Amino acid sequence: MNQPATASAANDSQPALVSQRHAWYAVVVLMLCYTLSFIDRQILSQLVPFIKRDLGLSDTRIALLQGLTFAIFYTFMGLPLGRMVDTLNRRNIIASGIFVWSIFTAACSAARTFTTLFLARIGVGVGEAALNPAAFSTIADYLPKERLGIGLSVFYMGVYLGSGLSFLIGGLVLDSVAHIPSVTVPILGTIASWRLTFLVVGIPGLLFSLLVLTIREPVRRGLARNREGQVTRISTAQAIVEMRQRWKSLAGISIAMVFQSGCNYGLLFWTPSFFQRVYHWTPGQSGRALALIVALFGCAGQVFGGWLCDRWQKSGLREAALKVSMLSCIATLVLMVPAFLAPTPWLSVALMGPAFFALSWSMGPAPAALQVIFPNQVRGLVSALYIFILNIGGLTLGPLLPGVFNDYLFHDEHMLGASMALWIGMASVSMLVLFRATYQPYRVDYDRMQAASAQA
Numbered sequence: 001m002n003q004p005a006t007a008s009a010a011n012d013s014q015p016a017l018v019s020q021r022h023a024w025y026a027v028v029v030l031m032l033c034y035t036l037s038f039i040d041r042q043i044l045s046q047l048v049p050f051i052k053r054d055l056g057l058s059d060t061r062i063a064l065l066q067g068l069t070f071a072i073f074y075t076f077m078g079l080p081l082g083r084m085v086d087t088l089n090r091r092n093i094i095a096s097g098i099f100v101w102s103i104f105t106a107a108c109s110a111a112r113t114f115t116t117l118f119l120a121r122i123g124v125g126v127g128e129a130a131l132n133p134a135a136f137s138t139i140a141d142y143l144p145k146e147r148l149g150i151g152l153s154v155f156y157m158g159v160y161l162g163s164g165l166s167f168l169i170g171g172l173v174l175d176s177v178a179h180i181p182s183v184t185v186p187i188l189g190t191i192a193s194w195r196l197t198f199l200v201v202g203i204p205g206l207l208f209s210l211l212v213l214t215i216r217e218p219v220r221r222g223l224a225r226n227r228e229g230q231v232t233r234i235s236t237a238q239a240i241v242e243m244r245q246r247w248k249s250l251a252g253i254s255i256a257m258v259f260q261s262g263c264n265y266g267l268l269f270w271t272p273s274f275f276q277r278v279y280h281w282t283p284g285q286s287g288r289a290l291a292l293i294v295a296l297f298g299c300a301g302q303v304f305g306g307w308l309c310d311r312w313q314k315s316g317l318r319e320a321a322l323k324v325s326m327l328s329c330i331a332t333l334v335l336m337v338p339a340f341l342a343p344t345p346w347l348s349v350a351l352m353g354p355a356f357f358a359l360s361w362s363m364g365p366a367p368a369a370l371q372v373i374f375p376n377q378v379r380g381l382v383s384a385l386y387i388f389i390l391n392i393g394g395l396t397l398g399p400l401l402p403g404v405f406n407d408y409l410f411h412d413e414h415m416l417g418a419s420m421a422l423w424i425g426m427a428s429v430s431m432l433v434l435f436r437a438t439y440q441p442y443r444v445d446y447d448r449m450q451a452a453s454a455q456a
Contacts, residue, residue: 082384097130171287
């Protein structure tokens with residue numbers, strides 16, 4: 001039975017005990033915010049031909065706009081924001097981040113050079129840097145660990161919902177203005193019609209910062225305690241000690257997910273161009289097809305992966321998240337590589353559906369696995385480090401390497417399918433090896449944390 005919120009919940013500035021109904025409401029709100037984040041991030045993938053034409057950019061420089069821009073922000077601000085998550089109101093951090101990244105998304109419409117667009121995209125990078133560590137920590141306090149896999153999987157549905165909507169919105173806008181070279185808008189004046197896409201997805205985001213204020217800051221659970229059972233404040237130096245004690249699990253899961261996120265980011269960025277270059281589809285055709293594939297199969301895979309992880313977790317399998325992730329690697333390798341080498345677009349689409357289903361299995365369980373082996377006082381910093389590693393590695397390599405393979409290995413932009421197949425094959429095998437190597441250290445760290453929780 002759901003327990004009612006306590007009186008302290010009436011003051012949103014104070015942490016609150018909340019009902020399970022509100023907990024799942026908060027998970028859905030955070031998922032919608034992540035959806036918005038990915039719409040704003042991925043919309044660039046629909047604009048590649050126009051940006052290349054108007055700014056005169058190569059595939060490599062286009063890829064830098066998608067990956068390196070976000071990695072740069074994480075280099076300087078990701079970890080400090082993670083530490084703020086451990087000490088400040090997480091809801092307010094998320095609301096502020098949404099406001100900032102929405103402004104910068106809209107500002108991309110005014111960029112006239114590679115440099116100005118690059119700087120605006122760095123501003124968009126505040127999205128995940130503010131959102132993910134705070135959301136991970138918040139959801140871990142809303143839900144018991146036996147439901148954390150499905151909870152974070154629901155949150156991560158925002159990746160595929162946002163990407164699918166960016167494909168759909170971008171395709172519709174571009175097809176609508178295909179015969180209109182320029183439009184006139186307030187403040188900016190006359191701009192190329194494709195730039196309108198940034199305004200369409202950026203400005204509504206300001207409302208989402210208000211939506212976040214409808215959720216409550218939950219009571220922090222799983223706090224580290226001293227020998228007398230009192231909650232202790234963990235300094236940054238002590239937090240580093242906690243991470244060092246579990247470095248094998250932290251490094252193994254994080255680096256493995258670099259390759260998973262690299263697959264995701266590479267796919268979400270280059271697949272529209274793949275269908276347009278190889279099969280000569282219009283932006284609208286590729287956008288509609290990919291919106292359906294990504295949203296339907298990706299979200300279904302999220303739910304399945306979270307459910308399977310929680311089921312194995314309840315049965316006593318400590319490394320449940322890692323096992324789910326290994327199965328995801330194998331299925332991705334078997335399905336996604338042939339999808340980019342298929343002789344017809346419809347065979348490619350038929351393979352991509354189940355491939356996206358399998359690829360998404362690990363996205364919720366992997367960060368959930370890290371949440372349950374660390375005390376609450378360092379989860380924000382751990383989550384920020386995890387996202388930092390994913391962005392420095394996956395978000396940079398995922399979009400970049402297919403572009404590099406195109407420019408410097410195959411010397412042909414129409415070989416994008418081969419470039420993608422090569423990258424996904426390399427990444428899937430690397431993931432498989434790393435997840436399996438992390439089994440034993442993760443079991444040790446899991447048992448240590450459970451013993452500490454029992455003593456408290």
